[in-house]
Amino acid sequence: MPDIDFQRLPRHIAIIMDGNGRWAKRHALGRIMGHQKGVEAVRKTVRLCREIGVEYLTLYAFSVENWSRPDQEVAALMSILRQYLRSELAEMMDNQIRLNAIGDIDGLQAPVRKLLEETMAQTAENRGMVLSLALSYGGQDEIIRAVRRVAQEVREGKLAVEDITRESFAAYLYTAGIPDPDLLIRTSGEFRISNFLLWQSAYTEFHFTEVLWPDFDRKDLLAAIADYQRRERRYGLTSDQLRGGASS
Numbered sequence: 159m160p161d162i163d164f165q166r167l168p169r170h171i172a173i174i175m176d177g178n179g180r181w182a183k184r185h186a187l188g189r190i191m192g193h194q195k196g197v198e199a200v201r202k203t204v205r206l207c208r209e210i211g212v213e214y215l216t217l218y219a220f221s222v223e224n225w226s227r228p229d230q231e232v233a234a235l236m237s238i239l240r241q242y243l244r245s246e247l248a249e250m251m252d253n254q255i256r257l258n259a260i261g262d263i264d265g266l267q268a269p270v271r272k273l274l275e276e277t278m279a280q281t282a283e284n285r286g287m288v289l290s291l292a293l294s295y296g297g298q299d300e301i302i303r304a305v306r307r308v309a310q311e312v313r314e315g316k317l318a319v320e321d322i323t324r325e326s327f328a329a330y331l332y333t334a335g336i337p338d339p340d341l342l343i344r345t346s347g348e349f350r351i352s353n354f355l356l357w358q359s360a361y362t363e364f365h366f367t368e369v370l371w372p373d374f375d376r377k378d379l380l381a382a383i384a385d386y387q388r389r390e391r392r393y394g395l396t397s398d399q400l401r402g403g404a405s406s
Contacts, residue, residue, distance in 0.1 A: 160377075160384035162210075168340035168386055170214035171207060172362070174354055175200070177346030177370030184370070190234045195372035197242055204246075204289055206376055208253050214288045214336055218354050222262065222296035236270050239293075243277045250277075254286025260332035261295030288336065295332070297356035304330035333358055341386045343379075345371045363389055 175196060182192030200217060207215045220235060227235075243257075250257060257278050263271060274293070307330045311317035328334065338358040342351070347368040351359065365382040367374075390397060 160380045162380055162384055163387055164210060166387055167210060167212055168363075168383065169212070170216070170337050170339045170341075171212055171383075172216040172218070172339035172342045172355055172359070173203065174218045174342070174344040174348075174352060175371040175374075176344060176348055176352075178372060180346060181370040181372040189231060192372060193231075193235060193238055197238060199372050199374045200242070201246070202375055203379060204255070205249075205253075206379055208255060208287045212287065214290070214339075216260070216290040216292060216333075216336075216339065216355070218292045218295065218352075220261075220293045220295070221353060222294055222299055223353070225265075225294070236267055240270055240273055243273050247277055247280065250281050250284065250289070254284040255281060256284040256286075256288050257281045258288055258290040258336075259293050260290055260300075261293045262299070263293060265294045290333075290336065292354065295354070297351075297353045300332050301357055328357070331357060338362065340391075341365060341382065343367065343382045345369050345374050345378075361391070361393055363391065 178192035178196040179189045180192075181195060182189050185191075203217075204215060219239070224235070225232065249255070257274075259274055259278065263274065266274065274291075304327060308317065308322060308327065312319060312322075333355070338360070339355060339362045341364075342355070342359055342362045343365045344351070345367055347366070349366055351364075355362075363386050365385050367378060367382065369378050
């Protein structure tokens, strides 16, 4: 197991779960089987994050672009989401996990949205970890939505232009009240963030792995955390400034 300092864990981990389709193809299975196998990786990841004390976990489950996939695949993904919500509620309650959702939730099919909202309501008082599912989510759409809300409040006289700051703007995002991710993991060997948490990842550390999402397990998550802990997060400062010395 990688050498992990459990006193310096990333507070918030976000994951782009990529590679379900390639995993299915590699195993001569249909794409839907790949998505079903990916749920097992979700379950393992949520359990491990809760076990070691990660406070926030955000999973990119369904993007706005995913609506353009074949109807059969979209329907299967919605069905898998409903099955997941039903099967994991008891564990969320037992482990004090609060379910959250970010994205255009109103765009989800009514039965899915209803079950999602019910699950969020049932877990609302849990304080152990916040699990956010990004559903019908797009980072650019999120920013445009926030800009429109800000513009509306300025027009109505509820907000002064000079009061718009990075901090105040963040309150209009889907992730209001959630700290920005410290670590973002992308599986399957792709090196892009695919319209995910564009505003929030300004100072996030990135970890890319060749592992396909259905194969992502405990050792892979711990390896990503170990990689994160080897880095120095400077936020634009010098190393000397962080250590209290002279800048160079």
